[in-house]
Amino acid sequence: MDFLKNLSVSELHHAYLVTGERHSVRLALNRFFENELKFRTRGNPDFLFAEYDIFTIDDSRALKDWQSKRPAAGEQKFFVLALNSATHQAQNSLLKVLEEPAAGTHFFLIAPAADIFLPTVRSRLCIVKFNEQSEKSEAAAAEKFLKSNIGERFAFAKSFADEITDGTSLAEDGKSRQAKTKTDVIKFLDAVELARRDKNPAEAAVFEQLFQAKIFLRGRAPSVKMILENLALHL
Numbered sequence: 001m002d003f004l005k006n007l008s009v010s011e012l013h014h015a016y017l018v019t020g021e022r023h024s025v026r027l028a029l030n031r032f033f034e035n036e037l038k039f040r041t042r043g044n045p046d047f048l049f050a051e052y053d054i055f056t057i058d059d060s061r062a063l064k065d066w067q068s069k070r071p072a073a074g075e076q077k078f079f080v081l082a083l084n085s086a087t088h089q090a091q092n093s094l095l096k097v098l099e100e101p102a103a104g105t106h107f108f109l110i111a112p113a114a115d116i117f118l119p120t121v122r123s124r125l126c127i128v129k130f131n132e133q134s135e136k137s138e139a140a141a142a143e144k145f146l147k148s149n150i151g152e153r154f155a156f157a158k159s160f161a162d163e164i165t166d167g168t169s170l171a172e173d174g175k176s177r178q179a180k181t182k183t184d185v186i187k188f189l190d191a192v193e194l195a196r197r198d199k200n201p202a203e204a205a206v207f208e209q210l211f212q213a214k215i216f217l218r219g220r221a222p223s224v225k226m227i228l229e230n231l232a233l234h235l
Contacts, residue, residue, distance in 0.1 A: 013126040015098050015107040017114060019190075020130025022051075022082050025110045028130070029080060045072040048079045055086035060093035067097060067105050075104045082110040085218075091118050098124040112183045113190065115214050129190075142191035150232060157228035160185065164224050182217050185224055189214055189231075196235070209234045 018025050026049070033039045033047070041047050048066060052059055063079065071077045086094070098107070098121065111117070114127050145156055163180035193210045196203065213227050 012106055014101045014105065015109070015125050017109045017111060017117070017122070017125040017127045018130055019111055019114055019127070022110055022112075025130050026080065026082065029108055029110075033078065039076065039078065041078075046074065046077045048077075050079075050081050052081070052083040053085070055081070055083040055090050055094075057087060057089045057093055060090040060097070064093065064097050067102050067107075069102075071104060077102075077105045078108065079105070080108045080110065083116075084112060085116050088118065091121050095121050095124065113186045113214070115186075115211070116218075138187055138191040139195065141188060142195045145192060146195055146235065153232035153235075154229055157225050157232055160188070160228060161223075161225035182222065182224070185217055185228075186214055189217075192231075192235075206234060 018029070030041050033041050039047070041049070050059075063081070067077065067079065095118075101107070109125065114122060117125070145153060148156065160180065164182070164185070189210055193207060196206060196210075209231060213231055216222050216227055217224070
């Protein structure tokens with residue numbers, strides 16, 4: 001994992017958020033712990049990996065209890081938590097842990113996107129986007145979208161929305177392919193935001209629109225087409 005290369009334990013931030021595909025991120029982190037830090041991830045009481053669909057207040061309390069205990073061996077403990085979402089109550093509890101971490105404790109959160117967390121929680125995390133090949137295609141799609149005229153953006157919005165299904169869809173050649181999900185849309189919006197910040201970092205209104213779009217996408221039944229068309233107009 002590039003952002004962790006050549007780092008020693010003493011140089012590590014106490015809490016990271018790594019966004020990306022869960023399994024790939026976990027494997028990369030394990031390689032870093034084992035190869036760079038010489039820290040065993042198997043059979044080590046000072047290493048915890050836990051997965052959650054929704055991180056709850058009870059999960060946060062358990063984490064607080066785990067991190068408060070001294071390491072069983074050595075001086076370091078590592079917690080790797082993979083989650084899809086977290087309740088506000090759980091995040092407020094987690095914030096207290098991140099504000100006053102136990103000595104030698106390091107947290108690595110794995111999530112599909114940074115904006116599932118409250119701004120106060122994000123402010124305590126070193127946020128890193130995992131470098132996957134798919135990110136390159138998302139960046140290219142974002143650049144193309146930003147350079148397109150309004151008609152082309154509307155056509156893109158319809159095409160993207162049509163691919164949001166629960167299973168697989170058919171490509172033009174008749175072969176099945178993995179359908180798009182709401183997470184794919186959010187990743188695309190992240191790429192748009194990054195591209196726009198590089199060129200126009202002071203456009204607060206545009207970034208507010210992107211932020212609101214991501215919130216709407218996390219609703220129960222969002223209209224992807226309407227959300228993207230709205231952005232097409234504002235961008």
